[in-house]
Amino acid sequence: EPEVTQTPSHQVTQMGQEVILRCVPISNHLYFYWYRQILGQKVEFLVSFYNNEISEKSEIFDDQFSVERPDGSNFTLKIRSTKLEDSAMYFCASSSLGGGHEQYFGPGTRLTVT
Amino acid sequence: RKEVEQDPGPFNVPEGATVAFNCTYSNSASQSFFWYRQDCRKEPKLLMSVYSSGNEDGRFTAQLNRASQYISLLIRDSKLSDSATYLCVVNPATGRRALTFGSGTRLQVQP
Numbered sequence: 752e753p754e755v756t757q758t759p760s761h762q763v764t765q766m767g768q769e770v771i772l773r774c775v776p777i778s779n780h781l782y783f784y785w786y787r788q789i790l791g792q793k794v795e796f797l798v799s800f801y802n803n804e805i806s807e808k809s810e811i812f813d814d815q816f817s818v819e820r821p822d823g824s825n826f827t828l829k830i831r832s833t834k835l836e837d838s839a840m841y842f843c844a845s846s847s848l849g850g851g852h853e854q855y856f857g858p859g860t861r862l863t864v865t
Numbered sequence: 866r867k868e869v870e871q872d873p874g875p876f877n878v879p880e881g882a883t884v885a886f887n888c889t890y891s892n893s894a895s896q897s898f899f900w901y902r903q904d905c906r907k908e909p910k911l912l913m914s915v916y917s918s919g920n921e922d923g924r925f926t927a928q929l930n931r932a933s934q935y936i937s938l939l940i941r942d943s944k945l946s947d948s949a950t951y952l953c954v955v956n957p958a959t960g961r962r963a964l965t966f967g968s969g970t971r972l973q974v975q976p
Binding site: 782784786792793794795796799806807809840842846851852853854855856857858859861 | 896897906907908909911952961962963
């Protein structure tokens with residue numbers, strides 16, 4: 752069964768550093784997403800991406816964040832200058848063009864900012 | 866009012882029991898509805914979509930009441946492996962794909 756993969760599984764970084772989280776969506780999916788989950792809180796939407804551009808973003812997704820599809824398989828989330836409050840689990844998800852908009856999630860990257 | 870509201874639980878039930886979870890959502894224009902399960906520190910996994918006519922998948926039955934803005938999940942014959950947090954998830958508007966998650970209801974099935 753095809754699945755979304757993410758690397759690394761855990762990233763530790765110092766405040767102010769840049770991090771890039773990587774995702775490989777399901778191969779025939781055309782919509783890609785990033786969500787985050789702060790420990791003990793609910794999953795929150797960050798951004799969706801379709802046809803090589805951002806289609807939606809939340810208030811959380813400010814200028815510190817960017818997304819990119821650098822090649823035909825990877826989808827990345829860059830956090831430019833990390834803050835302590837960016838510590839969270841970051842999930843990538845993907846969905847197909849049609850259907851009921853079901854989104855399939857990767858295993859996540861745990862980001863710890865010290 | 867929260868966009869998606871769930872009873873946090875925990876629900877502690879014996880194996881074989883039937884358990885029901887409820888969820889309410891605030892946006893009457895919401896289009897798509899889902900139940901996901903999440904194990905501790907893992908990703909949300911799609912359990913089932915929820916359709917207006919109600920739908921069943923094995924031991925799981927989901928219902929949607931648009932008039933009351935209410936979604937339910939029924940689990941019959943609970944297994945130990947059903948222990949997880951169940952997330953009520955809503956796609957709030959036509960043309961948008963961002964999902965809004967509830968905080969989840971924790972289920973613990975005991976032997």
